[in-house]
Structure formats: structure tokens, C-alpha cells
Amino acid sequence: MDQLSLYDQILGLTAPWHTTSVDLDEHSEQVSVTVKFDQSSAISCPVCNKHARIYDFRQRSWRHLDTCQFKTIITADVPRIECSEHSVQTQYRAQGYVDYLRSNGCRLSMSRKGNCWDNAPMESFFSRLKVELVYAKNYSSIEEAKSGIFAYIEILYNRKRRHSANDDMSPIAFEEKAAMAA
Numbered sequence: 001m002d003q004l005s006l007y008d009q010i011l012g013l014t015a016p017w018h019t020t021s022v023d024l025d026e027h028s029e030q031v032s033v034t035v036k037f038d039q040s041s042a043i044s045c046p047v048c049n050k051h052a053r054i055y056d057f058r059q060r061s062w063r064h065l066d067t068c069q070f071k072t073i074i075t076a077d078v079p080r081i082e083c084s085e086h087s088v089q090t091q092y093r094a095q096g097y098v099d100y101l102r103s104n105g106c107r108l109s110m111s112r113k114g115n116c117w118d119n120a121p122m123e124s125f126f127s128r129l130k131v132e133l134v135y136a137k138n139y140s141s142i143e144e145a146k147s148g149i150f151a152y153i154e155i156l157y158n159r160k161r162r163h164s165a166n167d168d169m170s171p172i173a174f175e176e177k178a179a180m181a182a
């Protein structure tokens with residue numbers, strides 16, 4: 001496998017996104033990954049889902065989970081689209097997802113402005129959940145999936161899994177320590 005396909009897999013990229021370059025700077029221990037949006041692919045308005053055209057691209061860089069000891073920085077030209085009804089929209093704000101969470105009383109977890117590291121622990125959590133649990137099971141009902149995921153989070157993840165961001169403690173041990181210190 002070449003390194004571009006490797007990073008497509010590591011980052012979970014699917015068409016129309018793909019990795020176009022990977023540069024490793026050993027001196028600063030950093031991997032810089034550039035991902036690109038295929039301009040020829042069909043694009044739709046995130047509000048009405050109707051076909052839209054690309055308005056422009058805005059370059060964004062953020063820090064992803066590290067690649068071993070290497071800090072990993074992703075850079076992408078993120079498209080904005082223009083819809084005849086809804087004018088210019090950013091394609092990847094996932095409005096349907098935001099609406100679904102709000103209508104079900106969920107509080108959204110948003111990264112602090114300019115702090116691209118905030119999202120990494122959640123990406124790590126969902127990646128572990130999928131690899132260690134969901135892909136390995138073949139749930140026959142929603143109830144079965146709910147109880148399996150509940151047990152994974154409450155018994156395994158929160159109590160046993162250590163995190164370097166939590167001084168190498170599990171989430172519960174870290175919360176208890178923080179509560180004692182408060």
C-alpha cells in the first residue's frame with residue numbers, strides 16, 4: 001500500500017476526499033498531511049440537499065491524533081457551496097446531525113475556537129468504540145446494541161482505559177482526583 005492510500009485509511013477518508021501528500025519532518029517530529037476534495041464530484045446543499053455548485057475553497061489546518069511520536073497536522077481546502085435558495089454554505093457542518101441532536105435534547109460538544117486538539121479525544125473514543133466493539137458484533141436489535149455500548153463505555157472505557165491526556169489515568173480515576181483537588 002502506498003503512503004497516500006495508507007493515510008486515506010488512517011484518516012477514514014472516502015471519496016470525494018483523498019490524501020494528496022504526506023510529508024514527514026523528522027527534525028520537528030511532525031507529519032503534514034494534505035487532503036483534497038475532488039472538484040468534479042457532485043455536491044449538494046447541506047440545507048436542502050439539492051445539487052449545488054462549489055463557490056470557493058477555504059484552507060483549514062488542524063491537528064489530528066498523533067502518528068506515534070509524530071504530531072500530525074492535516075491541511076485541507078474545504079469547499080463552500082452555493083445553493084440557489086440558501087446562498088453560500090459550508091458543506092461539512094453536518095446540519096442534519098446538529099438538528100437531530102438538538103431535537104433530542106443533546107448538548108453539542110464543540111471545540112474551543114482555535115483549539116484543534118479538543119476534538120481528538122472524541123475521535124479517539126469513537127475509533128476505539130467502533131474497532132473494539134461495534135465492528136466485532138453483529139447486533140440483532142437496537143436494544144442489544146444499546147446495552148452493549150453502555151457496558152463498553154461504563155465498564156471498560158470509563159473505568160479501565162488510561163489516557164495520556166488524563167495523566168495516564170482512566171476517565172473515572174481522573175475525575176475522582178480532580179474532585180478531591182477541588
Ligand SMILES: [Zn+2]
Pocket residue numbers: 045046047048049050083084085086
Ligand atoms: Zn439549498
